[in-house]
Structure formats: structure tokens, C-alpha cells
Amino acid sequence: MNPYRLYALRLSARREVSPSFVRITLRGDDLATCSDILLxxxxxxxxxxxEGLAEVGASVEDWYPAWQDIADxxxxxxxxxxxxxxxxGSDGSGEVDIxxxxxxxxxxxxxxxxxATAPLGTPAALVAAEVGRDGYEDVGVAWHPGDATEVLLAGDETALPAIANIAGTLGPGVRGRIVLEVPHPEDTRTIAAPDGVVVEWRIRERGERAVGLFGGREETDVTDDGDLLWDEARGAAGWYGWIAGEAGWVRELRAEARTAGIPRGQISFMGYWKRGAVGA
Ligand SMILES: Cc1cc2nc3c(=O)[nH]c(=O)nc-3n(C[C@H](O)[C@H](O)[C@H](O)COP(=O)(O)OP(=O)(O)OC[C@H]3O[C@@H](n4cnc5c(N)ncnc54)[C@H](O)[C@@H]3O)c2cc1C
Known part of the structure; x- marks a missing residue:
């Protein structure tokens, strides 16, 4: 059985976290089984x-073909x-935040x-892993540090939620660096990381960039080759890196990491979105 299933939800709250983030809360009747692995x-x-949501919502398991079959x-x-x-939730009504x-x-x-704008009560659907299904703890998770004791995490604002989740799970002895590039100074927030992990913010409004964190690149051609840019690596003992954000930005950092001689198998590069393209 696929670890993912569909949950029918309604928008129940929103609040501005910072100029570039809105935290939405979605409420549903059967979220008691929704994976809380986070990471x-x-x-x-x-x-x-x-109407479309009701059509896809009728298929908790086979939601994907049902979604494809819905008229454009x-x-x-x-x-x-x-x-x-x-x-x-204890009364059958649970919540998730995004x-x-x-x-x-x-x-x-x-x-x-x-x-940003949907009225509270607006229906939506969430496809998430369900606790207890085979593979639910691993599906859709790219963070695999293994026994690494030194880590690098870098991301733009779309990867901030994942990085904040991951940082909170790092053991007290882990050392390393977290580099987050966000639009405005007010978008910075407290990241719960162990003492040995330094959190660095790059504020785009001030012209600060995370690109350059490996010290520049020799490779001159980092043009878009059309790939999805999704290279996942699994860590072992030693050093492990995880980088996610806009695909062109991630591609630049990948070229830098290669110049710096970082072995491919020790660092993941994930294009979370692509400038000018709609996401899925
Ligand atoms: C594994 C994974 C996890 C993600 N987690 C989060 C998350 O927790 N929070 C989050 O906000 N995003 C997250 N994203 C990114 C998100 O899926 C994309 O940003 C998505 O395109 C947003 O959809 P949209 O409908 O707002 O815009 P779309 O309809 O997809 O795009 C409309 C236009 O906006 C541009 N665009 C899209 N996103 C951005 C952006 N962030 N900055 C500037 N321009 C943009 C597009 O290039 C396009 O031109 C994640 C992506 C992945 C793959």
C-alpha cells in the first residue's frame, strides 16, 4: 500500500509569521493518522x-488517477x-500547519x-504519509544524514520550514553550519540547533546571497539543462550536506560544491521550485 493518502481539510486559521511567510492551519476529521515525521x-x-476537491476527495487511496481524470x-x-x-487532535478533529x-x-x-486570501472554511486536500503504513517514515524524506557528525544545511525561504524542522532533531554533539537566504531581515527567526551548529542568515534585500558559501566555482556553464535537479545523497560517518531552493540557485551551489571537491555521495541538491515555472 502506498504510504501516502489523501485527507480532506478546511482552512481554519492563518497568521502572518513575517513579511514573506503566512502560516496556514488546516483542520480535518481523520488527521490522527497523519505522519508527524516533519523533517x-x-x-x-x-x-x-x-467540486474538483469533492471529486478527488472521494478517492482517499487512488487520489492521483482521480485527480488526473478531473476536467481541466x-x-x-x-x-x-x-x-x-x-x-x-483528541476529539477526532486534527490540524496541520504549513x-x-x-x-x-x-x-x-x-x-x-x-x-494569503482564501476565506477561512475554504476546502482543500492534503496528500501526506499515514502513520503505520509500510515506509511512511522514509517516503518523501531526503534528509538522510546517517552517522554524520558534521552537517551543512542551506536553503532559500521555501526550504526554511524543512531546515527548521531538521535543525530541531540534530543531536547535541553535531557540528556544522546552516545558511538561510530570505528576502527581508524580518524573515529571520530562531532556529533550534545545537551549540555546535552555526546559523547564518543571508538577507536578499541587502544583496546578501548564499551562493558563494563554498567559495566560488570554476565550472562556468551552469545553464539550465532542463533536469529536475533532484540529487539525493545518503550520509555515512563524517560530513553530510543538504541544499534546497530555487533550481538555478541550487545549480550554482552544486557547481561550487564540485569546485570545492565535495564528493557527490555526501550532499543532496534539490530544486524546490523553478523561476518562471509553475510548481506541482
Ligand atoms: C519538497 C518541497 C517542499 C516545499 N516546501 C515548501 C514550504 O514548506 N513552503 C513554501 O512556501 N514552499 C515550499 N516549496 C516550494 C513550493 O512548492 C513552490 O514555491 C510552489 O511553486 C509554490 O506554488 P504557487 O502556487 O505559490 O506558485 P506557482 O503557481 O507554482 O508559480 C507561479 C509563479 O511564481 C513563481 N514562484 C513560485 N514559488 C516562488 C517563490 N518561492 N519565490 C518566487 N517566485 C516563486 C513561479 O516560478 C511562477 O513564475 C516546496 C517544494 C518542494 C519540492
Whole structure:
């Protein structure tokens, strides 16, 4: 059985966390079984026409073919996010929180538009791993540090929720570096990391970038080769790296890491979104 299933939810709260983040709360009747692994475990949020959501919601298990079969004008938009909290609830009504980045766009951006403007009570659906299903703790998780004792985590605002989740799980003896690039100074927040892990913020508004963190690159051609840019590595003893954010930005950092001689098998590179392309 696929570890993922669909949960029918309604938007129950929103609050501005900082200029670039809205935290939305979604409530549902059967979230008691929703995976609370958090880390960087990915989930899908489906938003859009109530009729389309009802159609896909009728198929808790076979939601994907059901979603594909819905007529274009009713098919809900699907976007990928990271849960920042799961509250299973004792009265049958649970909640999840998602931190959604508020970003510039030339047109519609269904995930952000839902988070920023949908009236409370608006239906949505979440595709998330279910506790107890085979593989639920591993599915959609790219953070595999193994026995690494030194780590590097770097991301833009879309990876901040995952990095904050992961930082809170690092053991007290772990050393390393977390580099977060966000739009504004007010987007910084407390990251619960062990003493040996230094948290560095790069504020885009001030012209600060995370690109360059490996000390520059020799490779001159880092043009988009059209790939999805999803290189997952599994750590072992020693050093382990994890980098996620805009695909072109991640590609630059990958070229730098290669110049710095970091072995491919010790660092993951994930394009969380691509400038000019709609997400899924
Ligand atoms: C595993 C994974 C986990 C993720 N977790 C989160 C998360 O927790 N929170 C979060 O906010 N995002 C997260 N993302 C990124 C998110 O899925 C994308 O940003 C998505 O494209 C947003 O959808 P949208 O409907 O707002 O915009 P889309 O309809 O996808 O895009 C509309 C336009 O906006 C641009 N755009 C999209 N995102 C951004 C951005 N962040 N900054 C600037 N321009 C943008 C697009 O290039 C396009 O031009 C995650 C992605 C992955 C793969």
C-alpha cells in the first residue's frame, strides 16, 4: 500500500509569521493518522474548485488517477509543501500547519493565493504519509544524514520550514553550519540547533546571497539543462550536506560544491521550485 493518502481539510486559521511567510492551519476529521515525521517530508496541498476537491476527495487511496481524470476547469491545483506541525487532535478533529512563502508572481499562484486570501472554511486536500503504513517514515524524506557528525544545511525561504524542522532533531554533539537566504531581515527567526551548529542568515534585500558559501566555482556553464535537479545523497560517518531552493540557485551551489571537491555521495541538491515555472 502506498504510504501516502489523501485527507480532506478546511482552512481554519492563518497568521502572518513575517513579511514573506503566512502560516496556514488546516483542520480535518481523520488527521490522527497523519505522519508527524516533519523533517523535510514532502506533502501535496490541493486547492481550487470545491467540486474538483469533492471529486478527488472521494478517492482517499487512488487520489492521483482521480485527480488526473478531473476536467481541466475543475481540477484542483497541486503544490508541494513541508508540514511544520501536526496536531492529531483528541476529539477526532486534527490540524496541520504549513508555512507558505509569499512570493512575487506575474499571474496566478494557487498555493500562495490560497494561503494569503482564501476565506477561512475554504476546502482543500492534503496528500501526506499515514502513520503505520509500510515506509511512511522514509517516503518523501531526503534528509538522510546517517552517522554524520558534521552537517551543512542551506536553503532559500521555501526550504526554511524543512531546515527548521531538521535543525530541531540534530543531536547535541553535531557540528556544522546552516545558511538561510530570505528576502527581508524580518524573515529571520530562531532556529533550534545545537551549540555546535552555526546559523547564518543571508538577507536578499541587502544583496546578501548564499551562493558563494563554498567559495566560488570554476565550472562556468551552469545553464539550465532542463533536469529536475533532484540529487539525493545518503550520509555515512563524517560530513553530510543538504541544499534546497530555487533550481538555478541550487545549480550554482552544486557547481561550487564540485569546485570545492565535495564528493557527490555526501550532499543532496534539490530544486524546490523553478523561476518562471509553475510548481506541482
Ligand atoms: C519538497 C518541497 C517542499 C516545499 N516546501 C515548501 C514550504 O514548506 N513552503 C513554501 O512556501 N514552499 C515550499 N516549496 C516550494 C513550493 O512548492 C513552490 O514555491 C510552489 O511553486 C509554490 O506554488 P504557487 O502556487 O505559490 O506558485 P506557482 O503557481 O507554482 O508559480 C507561479 C509563479 O511564481 C513563481 N514562484 C513560485 N514559488 C516562488 C517563490 N518561492 N519565490 C518566487 N517566485 C516563486 C513561479 O516560478 C511562477 O513564475 C516546496 C517544494 C518542494 C519540492
Amino acid at each position: 523535510d517530508q514532502r506533502v501535496k496541498l490541493l486547492v481550487g474548485s470545491p 476547469e475543475r481540477r484542483p491545483a497541486m503544490r508541494t509543501y513541508t508540514l511544520v506541525a501536526v496536531r492529531p 508555512d507558505v512563502a509569499i512570493h512575487p508572481t506575474d499571474g496566478a499562484a494557487p498555493g500562495m493565493d490560497f494561503a
